Structures are given as structure tokens and as C-alpha cells.
Amino acid sequence: MTTINVNKIERIASVVGGSALISFGLVRRSWPLSAATIAAGVPLLQRGWTGHCAVYAGLGVNTADQSQLPAQEVGGVPAGKGIKVEQHTTVNKPVNEVFRFWSNFENMPRFMDHLESVKVHQNGCSHWVAKAPLGTKVEWDAEIVDAKVNEFISWRSKPGTSVPNEGIVRFTAGPNDATTEVHVTLEYRPPAGVVGATVAKLFGEEPTLQVASDLRRFKNIMETGEIPTTEGQPSGRTSMPATPATPTMPGATAAPHSDQHGDAPIDQYKQQLKQEAKVHKEENLDQAEVGSDLSFPASDPPTNY
Amino acid sequence: MKALCWHGKNDVRVDTVPDPQILNPRDAILKISSTAICGSDLHLYDGYIPTMKSGDILGHEFMGEVVELGREVKNLAIGDRVIVPFTIACGGCFFCERQLWSACDNSNPNAEIAAAVYGASPSGMFGYSHMFGGYAGGQAEYVRVPFADVGPMKVPDGLRDDQVLFLTDIFPTGYMAAENCNIQPGDTVAIWGCGPVGLFTIRSALMLGAGRVIAIDRFADRLELARSSGAETLNYADVDVLDALKSLTGGRGPDACIDAVGMEAHGYGLDALYDKAKQTLRLESDRPTALRQIIMACRKGGTISIPGVYGGLIDKMPLGAAFGKGLTFKMGQTHVHRYLEPLLARIQNGEIDPSYIITHRITLDEAPAAYETFKHKRDNCIKCVIQF
Numbered sequence: 001m002t003t004i005n006v007n008k009i010e011r012i013a014s015v016v017g018g019s020a021l022i023s024f025g026l027v028r029r030s031w032p033l034s035a036a037t038i039a040a041g042v043p044l045l046q047r048g049w050t051g052h053c054a055v056y057a058g059l060g061v062n063t064a065d066q067s068q069l070p071a072q073e074v075g076g077v078p079a080g081k082g083i084k085v086e087q088h089t090t091v092n093k094p095v096n097e098v099f100r101f102w103s104n105f106e107n108m109p110r111f112m113d114h115l116e117s118v119k120v121h122q123n124g125c126s127h128w129v130a131k132a133p134l135g136t137k138v139e140w141d142a143e144i145v146d147a148k149v150n151e152f153i154s155w156r157s158k159p160g161t162s163v164p165n166e167g168i169v170r171f172t173a174g175p176n177d178a179t180t181e182v183h184v185t186l187e188y189r190p191p192a193g194v195v196g197a198t199v200a201k202l203f204g205e206e207p208t209l210q211v212a213s214d215l216r217r218f219k220n221i222m223e224t225g226e227i228p229t230t231e232g233q234p235s236g237r238t239s240m241p242a243t244p245a246t247p248t249m250p251g252a253t254a255a256p257h258s259d260q261h262g263d264a265p266i267d268q269y270k271q272q273l274k275q276e277a278k279v280h281k282e283e284n285l286d287q288a289e290v291g292s293d294l295s296f297p298a299s300d301p302p303t304n305y
Numbered sequence: 306m307k308a309l310c311w312h313g314k315n316d317v318r319v320d321t322v323p324d325p326q327i328l329n330p331r332d333a334i335l336k337i338s339s340t341a342i343c344g345s346d347l348h349l350y351d352g353y354i355p356t357m358k359s360g361d362i363l364g365h366e367f368m369g370e371v372v373e374l375g376r377e378v379k380n381l382a383i384g385d386r387v388i389v390p391f392t393i394a395c396g397g398c399f400f401c402e403r404q405l406w407s408a409c410d411n412s413n414p415n416a417e418i419a420a421a422v423y424g425a426s427p428s429g430m431f432g433y434s435h436m437f438g439g440y441a442g443g444q445a446e447y448v449r450v451p452f453a454d455v456g457p458m459k460v461p462d463g464l465r466d467d468q469v470l471f472l473t474d475i476f477p478t479g480y481m482a483a484e485n486c487n488i489q490p491g492d493t494v495a496i497w498g499c500g501p502v503g504l505f506t507i508r509s510a511l512m513l514g515a516g517r518v519i520a521i522d523r524f525a526d527r528l529e530l531a532r533s534s535g536a537e538t539l540n541y542a543d544v545d546v547l548d549a550l551k552s553l554t555g556g557r558g559p560d561a562c563i564d565a566v567g568m569e570a571h572g573y574g575l576d577a578l579y580d581k582a583k584q585t586l587r588l589e590s591d592r593p594t595a596l597r598q599i600i601m602a603c604r605k606g607g608t609i610s611i612p613g614v615y616g617g618l619i620d621k622m623p624l625g626a627a628f629g630k631g632l633t634f635k636m637g638q639t640h641v642h643r644y645l646e647p648l649l650a651r652i653q654n655g656e657i658d659p660s661y662i663i664t665h666r667i668t669l670d671e672a673p674a675a676y677e678t679f680k681h682k683r684d685n686c687i688k689c690v691i692q693f
Contacts, residue, residue: 092399092410179399213417220411224395224452225377226329228414228429233328233441233449236310236320236360 004051076156076166082187087211091180091222095171098180098222099150102169111217111227113210125158138163164189184215308362308445309672314352317363317673325441325449330377333453335387339466340367340443342672342679342689343474344500345614348568349434350676353590354616356418356436364444365391365431366473368466371457372447378454387457389450390641391474393429393440396455400428407638412452413438422617427638444672444691458645461653467660468652470690471505476659477644479505479565482612483513485635486561491516493554495602496536497595498565499527501662501688502612506565507534508657519553521546523571526685530662542573550602558604567613570594576621583620590617600627611636665689 091098101107105126109115116129116137125143132138140161147153156166167186174181188207220227310320325334343366348354368388371381381387394401398410409428413419418436419426429451432442441449450457460469479502486494494510496503499522510518511534520536522528528538539549550558568591569584571577576594583589596611600623603609609632627634651657664687667675675689 090399092397092402209417212420216416223397224331224411226331228393228412228438228451229328230414230439230441231328232326234306234308234322234325234445235358235362235441236308236312236318236322237358 077164077187077189082164082189083207084185084187085207085211086183086185087208087215088181088183089215089219090174091182091219092178093180093222094178095150095173095180098182099171101222102171102182102218103147103153111221112214113217126155130163140165182215182218184211186211306446307669308441309364309669310359311349311357311361311363312359315350315677317350317676319670319673320360322362322445325447327373327375328449329451330375331452331454332375333371333378333381333450333457334373335367335369335389335443335448335450335457336372336693337367337369337443337446337448338386338693339369339470340364340445340691341470341473341475342366342444342675342691344502344679345433345567346676347680348614348616350680351569353568353584354434354436356415356434356439358435358439361432361434361439362441362445363432364442364448365433366470366475367431367443367448368460368470368473369443369448371453375453380454381457381459385457386460388460388469388472388645389431389443389448390456390477390645391431391433392427392638392641393431393438393451394455394642395452401455404640404643406640406642408640415439430638444669446669446693456642458649461649464652465660466692467663467690468658469649471501471659471662472641472645472648472652474639474641475501476505476648476657477641478502478612478639479507480509480512480644480648481639482506482563482565482610483509483515485610486510486513486563486608487633488513488515488561490514492560493517493519494561494563495519495521495550495559495599496563496565497521497570497599498567498613499524499531499536499538500565503527503563503565504530504534504662504687505659506563506612507531507536510563511535512651512656519550519559524682527687530687546598547602554604558602559607560604561608561610562599562603564596564599564609564611564613566595567611568592568615570596570613572598580620589620591615591619593619593622597621597623600632603630603632605630606632608633608635610634612639662688663690667691669693 105118105120108118114130116131118129119127121127125141128140128142130138140163141158142155142165143158145154145156145166150171152168152170154166154168157164165186165188167184169185170183172181172183173179217227306322306324307319308322309317310322311317327334342364346363346365349357349363368386371383371385371387374381374383390406392407392409393412394406394409395411400406400408400410407428410416410426412429413426414429415435415438416426422436427437429438429440431440431448432444433440440451458472482502483494483506486492488494488510492515494515494517496506496510496518499507499520503520503522504527507518507520518536519539520528520531520534521539521541522531523540523542525540528540531538537553539546570580570592572580572594574594576597577592580589580592580594584592593615595613596619599609607630609627611634615636652659664685665675665678667689669691672689672691675686675691678684679686679689
């Protein structure tokens, strides 16, 4: 007998998403891709229809039974229900400097892409505002669980938040005393359940990559005082009239103007991803943030980031 | 401003684009006075470097006058005439501190892409794909230079642009290639490729004490320049290179071999055809025809130095031969910053005038045509300099 282990909202999303994938596969009729799309759509539709998810069953996750969320009472992430990310970097600065910068949570929006602001209160609690999909915001309160100067800081969200999260960052001396190893472990429960993050991951909203680039920006600031960027630099993509080149050298021909993007395989791949994402987005598959990273790799960052 | 933009394979155009602006406190804006087309730009032109986007401004060998400075740049002044290393380096990370400038940790805004492909990201570079930072290049009227307090070097009065422009890339690249060979007095060094980097490698190997330099190419004009640079030459269209090198070195092989060719090597054997076919079908990203021959040619215990650019994967690498002969490999993007002062000194004391390799002086508007000429090595083209 199969039990219902998927909550109502996720079931509706699964039915919509599964149907979309199957329709897309049938309409597209490009067989390797269609077959894969249909193969992905069928279990998703089934999951929504029956309310049973084999993946959740395997992971011991149940989002249908809200009474199974005791951790909401104490804050943090309920065991077995979060997405865990670990990342490491070495900063070419002594531990005390690195710790000092990190321990002021109000610095975090400078290097964490998704954060809009962090406000630290007198009592040590803090209020976090993050940018969420579709131009919305997610807010939560967090508290320091434990900390030791120049060694570690751990924190968790307070009870009742929509994005339960917790983490620890450890600081150790690197190969010499002038350098610091930073080890971050964080766990969070995304708003739309495990499937939400899985779908997000498919489209580049990779939590591991996100933390890696946040940590890299932290290092950038510590070591150079700025974050390298190309945002706002000129390119031939900016809309200005092009002046055709005049061939003046032997054997030269004028290049035909066309709007095609590069031939490089990665461009074709990106185009393909974009196409696929568009279909998913239109069908409102789950609540995952799709499309935001599609310009990856990009010097011009996604606008809805 | 006008800038040379990449729009796809074999498609570069002079577009009118917005002027660059200061984006970070350590930036500077230069008005370009001279900028060159590099052999490695041809890898972009030929579409072999991934993560290019239509509209990217090319160019990584440039110099000019400082016209704007970020608030944190204290060592330069408006009006300074500077040359700029093509690799962008912060000066404060583990690697910069160890003079490994092209491995800088902090200059690539897209480090995660490069890390996914290479395991860790090299430094950012001007005009060389988004994987290496996506920075707009210097084949333009103006360019933005990040970490301008670290890279640019002021040019002493009395030196022409032509004399110092190649300090931005190809002269240090040739020099580092020779330095990587750990040349002992009297060594025989063989160099594949007599393009600009190959020519500077010949000169550098001799400066570093090589007894004999053997240069290999198939174009008469390049071989002629190689000879005038002090090398003996082999035309691989006429002779079997492995046999010829054996004969020239008493059967031992050269003490060091340098690949100044890179990922788009030409050759005449079956393996050259195999690589061309696989690269065309994108089954192989790089054509290591020259590199294979180099591994076979090098003497036991010798050194192979690779200044030629490789981007991805190669097939049929004779690693058994390299292992069996106990070869040492040295390679990588040039740590340009390290060589600016010592090589400038060699130019100032008259040891070398790097302008001798220039064959074409053009305007920016002529640059798209020059890419075609350079690619097909027409009109004896070896080095094009765009002058403003």
C-alpha cells in the first residue's frame, strides 16, 4: 500500500509540471529529448495524482503530515529535511581579521548574492531579508547558537520561519599564520520542499555553487577590498548602430552581419536550456526560481537575481 | 567609442559601443595608443574557445594613456603612458605574493565556471572569453583596467610604443617559455612554431645561455626571421623533423623542446588528419599534433615547455613516451607582471628591439580584414599592430 507523503501544494505543482513535461515531449517530437521529457513527466504526474513520492519515501521525508515538523518549534532545520552545503576557502589574511569581518552579519549582503539586508539587534538576534523568486522577498530572524572568537560561529533561524536554516562557519589558521581557512556548513529547507530545490538545481540555482561563489566574493573583499566585476562594461551587445568594417587588406571579405550568437558548443547548450526553461516557466512548474541563472556564464548578471 | 567585437566564428566587426567606466575603486580607464592582434586571438576567431558571447570586445595586448582613475589607485596619474599585462592580477592573494600572477585568485568574476572545468580558476584576462572573466579587451579606443594599482607599468620617456607594446604578452611569454626550460650553458633548444611567441622564445633562449636553437615552421618568411633571430631552422614540410633533430644532435634529441604552437597545430601525418577531423566534429577541443612530436623528439630527462595555448582535452597523448624518458613539463599562462621590469631593462640597454616582428601597421577599422590576413598567413603576415 502506498502512503500519501506529499503535501497538497506540491501535489498540484507536480500534476501541472508532469503534464507540462509530457505535453512538451509529445509536441516537440525530437525523439531523444522528447523521450527524456516524457520519462521525467510521468513519475511527476503520478506523484501528484497519488500523493506518494518514492524519492521522499526513500529519504524518509513526508511533507503531507505537518505534525511531523517539530523542529518548527525550536527553529533550525528539521532533521533529514534540509539541503546541506559545505564549502571551503583559504583567505590570505590572519584569522582575527577574517573572523571580525564575518562575525558582523551586517557585512553579509556585500558578498552573499541573495541577501538584501541583515540587521543585528542588541540582544544578538538578527533579522535577515533575502531576495526570493519572482521579485518577492523572504524574511526571517536568526540567533547565534554558539560562538568562540577566532574559531567558530554557529547560528540558526528562529521558530516559525518560512525558510528554516542553520549553519556553522569555522576558522582555522592556514599553512602559515597569515592565512585563514574558512569552512562553511549550512543547511536550509527551501520554501517549496525538496523538489523545489531539485528543480532549481537543474536550472543553475545550485546551492553548492551559490555558496561557493558567495565564499569567493568574501575572499575577494578580504584580500582586495573589492569584488571583481564586468557589470556595466561596454560590449557589442549594447544597442548602438554597428559600423560595418571596410575590407582594405588583401584577400579580405566583409563579414556578413547576423544576429546569431556564437558557434561555441556552450552557446548552443545555453540556447537549449533557455528553450526548455521557458516551457517550464510558462507552466509554472513548482515554485522554483527558474531562469535566473540562464545567462550563466555571464558577465552581465541576471536581472532578476 | 569604436571597438572590435567578436560575433561568432570568423566574424569580428568594428562596432560603436558605450565608453568604458570605472566600476571598482582600483580601476583605471586608458585611451589606447597601440594594440596588437595575438595568435591566441585566432583561437577565438576560429571558434575554439568556449564561453564567448556575441559582442565581446577582443584584445589583450595594449597600451595607452591613463584618462581616468578609481579612488584607490594611488600610483598612477592622469596622463601617464602605461603598458598593461594581459593577465589581470590583484597583487594580494597567495599566488600574486608568490609571483604566480596568472594564477591570481581574485580577478576572475566567473571563477566558478573555470573552476568547474579546470578544478580551480586561473586569473581573469582581457578579451578572452567569459570563463576567463569576460573582461572587455583593448582592441578599442578605450579600455577599463581592473587592479590598475598592480598591473600597469609606466613607460620611460624615449621609448616608442612599438618597442614596449609586446611586453604586455608575447615577449614575456617567449621569455617565460625559455626560462621554464632551465637552460644550462650550451644546451640545444628546439622550438616548434616561428610566430611572434616562437621568435621571442628564440631570442630569450639565446639570452639565457642556449648554445644552439633549432626552430621549426613551414613558412619561408617566418623561418627567415627565425634565422635572423639566431636560430637554425627546419621546414617540416620538407624534412622529417624527428630524423632531422636526431641528425643535428648526434642522436640524443634536444635538451629542451618548446611548443609555441598550441591547440591548432598543423601537420602532415595521419595523426594531424585525425586531430583535424576530431576537432572539427568537436570530439577533441585541441589538436596536439606538434606536442606529440615534441614528446617524441625530446632527449631523455629533458624539459618540455608549453607557451602555446591549450584549452581543453587532447587525444592520443604519448604519456608513455614522456614517462619512459623521464621528461619534465612546464606550461601555463604567462606571469607577465614578473617580467615587465627585467625585460624593459633589456630593451633599454639595446639587447633587443621587439618591434622587429611587426609586419602590418593598421587602423582599428582595418582590423576585421587583418584577422583574415593573419589567420591565413597571407601577405607574409606575422604581427599586426593597430595604431591610433
